[in-house]
Amino acid sequence: MATEFSEFDVVKFEGPDSTKALAYQFYNAEKIVMGRPLKDHLRFAVAYWHSLAMTGGDPFGGPTIHRNWMSTGDPISQAKMKADAAFELFRVLDVPFFCFHDADMAPAGATLAETLKNFHAMADYLGDKMQTSKTKLLWGTANLFSAPRFMAGASTNPDPEVFAWSAATVKHCMDVTKQLGGQNYVLWGGREGYETLLNTDMKQELDHMGRFLSLVVEYKHKIGFDGQILIEPKPKEPTSHQYDFDTATVYGFLKRYGLENEVRVNLEANHATLAGHSFEHEIATAGALGILGSLDINRGDALLGWDTDQFPNDLWTMTMSMYHVIKAGGLGKGGCNFDAKVRRQSFTPEDMIHAHVGGMDLCARAFLTAAELIDDGNYDALLAERYAGWQRPEAKAMLKSMTLEEISARAEKDEIDPQPRSGKQEQIENLLMRSIYSAKL
Incomplete structure (x- = not known):
């Protein structure tokens, strides 16, 4: 039975350079x-x-x-x-x-x-x-x-x-x-x-x-x-x-x-x-x-x-x-x-x-x-760098085996003095902006 959509052809993938309105530029189903x-x-x-x-x-x-x-x-x-x-x-x-x-x-x-x-x-x-x-x-x-x-x-x-x-x-x-x-x-x-x-x-x-x-x-x-x-x-x-x-x-x-x-x-x-x-x-x-x-x-x-x-x-x-x-x-x-x-x-x-x-x-x-x-991998590398300290054995131990008292004793013994580190938000935003809008697809 004919419907309001019957007159239209199947929309096909034609690539990013296509100027056809009813065509897929990026959705290549079989890619x-x-x-x-x-x-x-x-x-x-x-x-x-x-x-x-x-x-x-x-x-x-x-x-x-x-x-x-x-x-x-x-x-x-x-x-x-x-x-x-x-x-x-x-x-x-x-x-x-x-x-x-x-x-x-x-x-x-x-x-x-x-x-x-x-x-x-x-x-x-x-x-x-x-x-x-x-x-x-x-x-x-x-x-x-x-x-x-x-x-x-x-x-x-x-x-x-x-x-x-x-x-x-x-x-x-x-x-x-x-x-x-x-x-x-x-x-x-x-x-x-x-x-x-x-x-x-x-x-x-x-x-x-x-x-x-x-x-x-x-x-x-x-x-x-x-x-x-x-x-x-x-x-x-x-x-x-x-x-x-x-x-x-x-x-x-x-x-x-x-x-x-x-x-x-x-x-x-x-x-x-x-x-x-x-x-x-x-x-x-x-x-x-x-x-x-x-x-x-x-x-x-x-x-x-x-x-x-x-x-x-x-x-x-x-x-x-x-x-x-x-x-x-x-x-x-x-x-x-x-x-x-x-x-x-x-x-x-x-x-x-x-x-x-x-x-x-x-x-x-x-x-x-x-x-x-x-x-x-550039974005993931920046994320990994931010959390790299948690890869040290003593850091992993805090999450697995150490008690609150042991963590406290270690912090006092080592006289730890954490300093602020940049979150690099603007650097990450720039990386994503350039990657998203200039992706080679």
């Missing part, structure tokens, strides 16, 4: 980097929600984006038209993965049973589409935040019936994720938090959230799902405070409920900045704690300060993010999902293609530059 094809490092995915469900509406104005599947036929017919368009978009971008929310894939019914029936019908339809497509499922998730029943949370809701509804929804979403060959399952607690402590029992809500996640992990093993379970941190918006504030907070939560070896994080750039961090900080933190799972690629608007979900365009930030991805051992079963949307004034199908092409090219160039940074 071998650090022993593997670039596509296997980045594992790009299109988000089914923003890309196929957004209308361009905002708090001050109605929809500006009108797609055929939004206005033609009954809800299931519209969902099938959306799926047809989605796989045409995947074809044009030549992207290996996509991600879904249940609510964006299938329409809600009048009851839970009807909603689940619609969901499974659309899962079968997507499964048929995938049989003739190169694009596979990176991860699935449940929308447990949009419907009014979730206004006080899902697993943390004071109403146990909402907990039960949410458990049923997640159970079926996990089933469909496994059915479609998904490699991860994501939980994002969009309203797992509070507006005010005046009506909140925080300990009870955290215990409920911990129980819910434990049930998810148990079910993963019961059905033989070999993918990763991921939590996506976000500090605020829509709630004033969310329990999955950032990577460090999530890790503390996982440790509290004994899940640190079962669950990893899906990190979003815009969520990092809302938490007062950088994207690379969150990635480096997850890498240091051993819980890096996958990435949602986007950016915010520093002038607005909320979750604008724009496509990325900052080479420096993305390069340093990719550097920390490589240092953490890569994304494994995760990938780079474009949880991003075109702007309100960008309403044509071509605008959506341009947005993804630019984002994929930026990430590819950033990864190639980060790999080059690691390969030439």
